[in-house]
Amino acid sequence: MARYQGPVCRLCRREGSKLFLKGERCHTDKCAIDRKSYVPGQHGPTRRGKQSEYGMQLREKQKARRIYGVLENQFRKYFKEADRKKGITGETLLQLLETRLDNVVYRVGFASSRDEARQLVNHGHIIVNGRRVDVSSFEVKPGDEITIREKSRNIPRVQELKELAEGHKVPEWLEADHENYSAKMVRVPAREEIDVPVEEHLIVELYSR
Incomplete structure (x- = not known):
């Protein structure tokens, strides 16, 4: 399908x-x-x-x-x-x-939508704990570090997203360092921290x- x-x-x-x-x-x-x-x-x-x-x-x-x-x-x-x-x-x-890799990439502001985050992951632009991961459904766990691949940081759209991310509100269960294109999952989110209308x-x- x-x-x-x-x-x-x-x-x-x-x-x-x-x-x-x-x-x-x-x-x-x-x-x-x-x-x-x-x-x-x-x-x-x-x-x-x-x-x-x-x-x-x-x-x-x-x-x-x-x-x-x-x-x-x-x-x-x-x-x-x-x-x-x-x-x-x-x-x-x-x-x-929420702990899918594509959703985490979106939540920390590396992408403007989950669909765009999925593309970044599938095209190999995302690194998890030092290893490239191209599976959008990859489960991120507390302590995992997510970064944008070094070679991908010069892509115009990635640089544009970095500027947009400066005003992006990152959930408390995640940490983000937009300047260095990196983020970290601190803990599993509580229900009240998941702002989806479901x-x-x-x-x-x-x-x-």
């Missing part, structure tokens, strides 16, 4: 909230959901019936998948892993998604059917 290649702004409109899939554009008045808050479709704004319980659960799962750019089979594997671990399943699921308990209910 291939990744979604269409206009990502439609995904935000479909879920009814900003998923921040377009990088800097999401923070401007050009954001599609600010201009067209209704769901996409050829008939424009239409009245929709009351959503079923299953529909609400499905929408939360789809929203989480789209935020993190994860395919259905991958997402199911993350849920099964979270379900096996001790603790609250929904919270553990979000922690597993009600994870609905996802757990969906997979528990």
Whole structure:
């Protein structure tokens, strides 16, 4: 199954909230959901019936998948892993998604979106603990150091991102040294530190059917 290649702004409109899939554009008045808050479709704004319980659960799962750019089979594997671990399943699921390498690269400001972060990783621009890692789903653990490869630092877009990162707010579970293109994961994030508009308990209910 291939990744979604269409206009990502439609995904935000479909879920009814900003998923921040377009990088800097999401923070401007050009954001599609600010201009067209209704769901996409050829008939424009239409009245929709009351959503079923299953529909609400499905929408939360789809929203989480789209935020993190994860395919259905991958997402199911993350849920099964979270379900096996001790603790609250929904919270553990979000922690597993947050500690993906592409998400960490995005969170520390090395990329303007998770999609751009995924490209940086897949193209071999990211180093973890001194070794090049080109797998975006790589699990980052506390103590791991992430840097941008020395040869990649002269790429114009990387330099541009460095300037943008100066005003980027880095979560407390991460440390970033933008001047030296480096970052470090301090600890696993707590639920209150994961600022995604997802009600994870609905996802757990969906997979528990």
